Structure formats: C-alpha cells, structure tokens
Amino acid sequence: MLELLIATLTLVGFAFICGSLLGFASIKFKVEGNPIVDQINEVLPQTQCGQCGYPGCKPYAEAIAEGEAINRCPPGGEAGIKALAELLDMEVVELDESCGEESLPTVVVIREDECIGCTKCIQACPVDAITGAAKMMHTVIESECTGCDLCIPPCPVDCIDIVEIQPTIDDWHWPNPAQLNKPSQIPVKVIS
CATH class of the missing domain: 3.30.70.20 (Alpha-Beta Plaits)
Structure with missing residues (x-):
C-alpha cells in the first residue's frame, strides 16, 4: 500500500512540474497576433490607400486571413495577387475592377x-x-x-x-515574357 501511495504522489508531483512548465512556456512564448496576417501584410504594398475597402493594408491582411478575396488591391496589382495566391496556396484571379485599376506607381x-x-x-x-x-x-x-x-x-x-513614377535606368528591367498575358506586350525591336 505504501508503494502505491509513493507511486501516486510521484506521478502527481511529476504532473504538477510538467503543468507548471507548460504554463510558464505558454506565457513566455506567447505568439502575438496571427503570423499569417503578418506574412500577408508583408506582401501588400503598404500604400494605406483604402482602395480595397479597408482603412489600410493591415486591416485588409486580417480580412484576407479570414477569407476575403485577394484581388482587391490595385497598387499591388497582378504581381501582388500572384504573391498572395502563392503564399495562401490559392488560384490567381483577376484584379477586382470595382476597387480601381492597376497603374504605374x-x-x-x-x-x-x-x-x-x-x-x-x-x-x-x-x-x-x-x-x-x-x-x-x-x-x-x-x-x-x-x-x-x-x-x-x-x-x-x-x-x-x-x-x-517613370522607370529610370537604375530600376528598369526587361519584362519576363512568361509573366506577360499578351505576346504583343513583349518589346520588339524591328530591324530593317
């Protein structure tokens, strides 16, 4: 009987120590906010323009994390939609024209x-x-x-x-033909 009591007390003591460590760890290593919201927010252009219907990029990132469409950001444009689709493992969709049109910065x-x-x-x-x-x-x-x-x-x-903002020689790049929708968008130099 004494052995059973010692075993039970040992098990209770061990459970108490483990529970205390888990409680400490949950407070010490608490994650602030939703990490996916932070990742989405990093992809958004940070213009804070409100064209998406939200007062800034962070609220729109929170809405996307909760299921809002990823195609409501004209400043991010097609590149932003592709980056969000890749991050969230979703299908790429066209920009929602009711939010505005993609244009040069x-x-x-x-x-x-x-x-x-x-x-x-x-x-x-x-x-x-x-x-x-x-x-x-x-x-x-x-x-x-x-x-x-x-x-x-x-x-x-x-x-x-x-x-x-017009591209300068310092930031201009050839467009990637694989990312262009229409073959006519590829710059072609005609040599006669």
Whole structure:
C-alpha cells in the first residue's frame, strides 16, 4: 500500500512540474497576433490607400486571413495577387475592377506656389509623407509617398498633382515574357 501511495504522489508531483512548465512556456512564448496576417501584410504594398475597402493594408491582411478575396488591391496589382495566391496556396484571379485599376506607381507633388498652408493634406496622409506648417507651404517627401492620393480630395485650392513614377535606368528591367498575358506586350525591336 505504501508503494502505491509513493507511486501516486510521484506521478502527481511529476504532473504538477510538467503543468507548471507548460504554463510558464505558454506565457513566455506567447505568439502575438496571427503570423499569417503578418506574412500577408508583408506582401501588400503598404500604400494605406483604402482602395480595397479597408482603412489600410493591415486591416485588409486580417480580412484576407479570414477569407476575403485577394484581388482587391490595385497598387499591388497582378504581381501582388500572384504573391498572395502563392503564399495562401490559392488560384490567381483577376484584379477586382470595382476597387480601381492597376497603374504605374505614382507620387503626389504639391505646387508649392499655390499652397495656402491649410494642413489638410498633412492630416490626410496615412504615411506622413507631407511636411510643412500651418499657413506655410507644404511639400511631399517623394521617397516616403506611397501614391495613395488620399491628400488630394481635402485640398481646398487643388494644388496637388498625381505624377507617375517613370522607370529610370537604375530600376528598369526587361519584362519576363512568361509573366506577360499578351505576346504583343513583349518589346520588339524591328530591324530593317
């Protein structure tokens, strides 16, 4: 009987130690958030433009993780849809045209001589790419601008222009023919 009591107490003690270690590990190594949401968010272009119907890229990433369509991001375009489809092991679908059209990357430019310094564009910019002060001219930090165009509607004097970022010799690449939809998109040089 004594042996049975010792064995039971040993087993209870061992279970208590293991349970304590598991409890400590669950607190110490707790995962913050959903890791798939973070992976999806890394694929999204971080323009925070809201064209997808969500207030930014992180909320859209959360919605995708819960089953939302992967084709609602015009700034990400076809490349973004392909990357999301590969990440989530889904079929590639066409961009949802109700969200907008894919285009070249853009930035906004403030015509500084027309700016009245109202700060409405600064308040609207989700990435703090506009600098200036009240009643002083404002300017856009092009390297920070994501081209979301959210600063344009609040401008009372319409002094903000959208400018497409043209590829330069430093960032231009030949298109991959395997990724082009139409053979006519392949650049061809005619030699006569």
